[in-house]
Amino acid sequence: MADDRAPRQPRRADARDNRERIVRAARAAFAEQGPHASLNRIAAAAGVGAGTLYRHFPxxxxxxxxxxxxxxxxxxxxxxxxxxxxxxxxxxxxxxxxxxxxxxxxxxxxxxxxxxxxxxxxxxxxxxxxxxxxxxxxxxxxxxxxxxxxxxxxxxxxxxxxxxxxxxxxxxxxxxxxxxxxxxxxxxxxxxx
The missing domain is CATH 1.10.357.10 (Tetracycline Repressor, domain 2)
Incomplete structure (x- = not known):
């Protein structure tokens, strides 16, 4: 599948770290809970606020x-x-x-x-x-x-x-x-x- 994401400015290290933590937490939550996983709980498990999660993933x-x-x-x-x-x-x-x-x-x-x-x-x-x-x-x-x-x-x-x-x-x-x-x-x- 072609990657059609728009080119982005380089991310700050802390923003990259937050994004990676969110993805890891989401992968674990979705694997365990499937469609019942809560985005707020994913944010908490990643150690970020809900706003940070939604900034990365709307x-x-x-x-x-x-x-x-x-x-x-x-x-x-x-x-x-x-x-x-x-x-x-x-x-x-x-x-x-x-x-x-x-x-x-x-x-x-x-x-x-x-x-x-x-x-x-x-x-x-x-x-x-x-x-x-x-x-x-x-x-x-x-x-x-x-x-x-x-x-x-x-x-x-x-x-x-x-x-x-x-x-x-x-x-x-x-x-x-x-x-x-x-x-x-x-x-x-x-x-x-």
């Missing part, structure tokens, strides 16, 4: 983008690498597993925000993350279709929704670490993907 979505940007880039790079795999159906299945694992990050927070990117008020950078994932998946799906390995009736949006839904379902059973892989196997076998 919304929860902006903070989430900062945390997941590298993960989205890695997910898209995985998709590009899989595009060279001879078994196009297997490449698509492998990538959808990676998407589902990504969707489980931060206890459903990522999946919740990605599902809402078409709503008004969505952070443009978060929407760009979603678009990058969608474009990567569409390329893999198109390649599989060209080789007759995926039905023409399947849409990448549907596959991403399915991966997110199965990721959510697997999070509801934390004592069953193999559930996500089993559910994906069943769903994708039924789709001939």
């Amino acid at each position: 919304s929860e979505q902006a903070l989430l983008v900062e945390i997941i940007r590298d993960d989205v880039d890695a997910l898209c790079a995985t998709g590009r690498a899989l595009a060279d795999q001879p078994d196009t159906a297997d490449a698509l299945r492998h990538w959808l597993h990676a998407v589902a694992r990504h969707a489980t990050a931060m206890r459903g927070l990522v999946a919740t925000h990605m599902a809402a990117v078409s709503r008004p008020g969505t952070d443009a950078t978060l929407a760009a993350c979603h678009d990058a994932i969608r474009a990567t998946g569409a390329a893999l799906l198109d390649r599989a279709r060209q080789r007759g390995a995926a039905p023409t009736t399947v849409d990448i949006g549907d596959l991403l929704t399915l991966a997110n839904a199965l990721a959510w379902a697997s999070e509801q059973a934390p004592d069953d670490p193999g559930l996500l892989d089993r559910l994906l196997g069943i769903a994708l076998a039924g789709l001939d993907v």
Whole structure:
């Protein structure tokens, strides 16, 4: 995913430190509490005031983008690498597993925000993350279709929704670490993907 952030003036060391502490605290809070994490508690855990948090990240979505940007880039790079795999159906299945694992990050927070990117008020950078994932998946799906390995009736949006839904379902059973892989196997076998 291209980094479309505007060039910035160099930050003061204390501002950089505050930003890094906020990101670390947010990553921990989101991993533990998912969408129930409080931005005020994140600020407190980072040792900064709420104003400092909002100066760096004006919304929860902006903070989430900062945390997941590298993960989205890695997910898209995985998709590009899989595009060279001879078994196009297997490449698509492998990538959808990676998407589902990504969707489980931060206890459903990522999946919740990605599902809402078409709503008004969505952070443009978060929407760009979603678009990058969608474009990567569409390329893999198109390649599989060209080789007759995926039905023409399947849409990448549907596959991403399915991966997110199965990721959510697997999070509801934390004592069953193999559930996500089993559910994906069943769903994708039924789709001939």
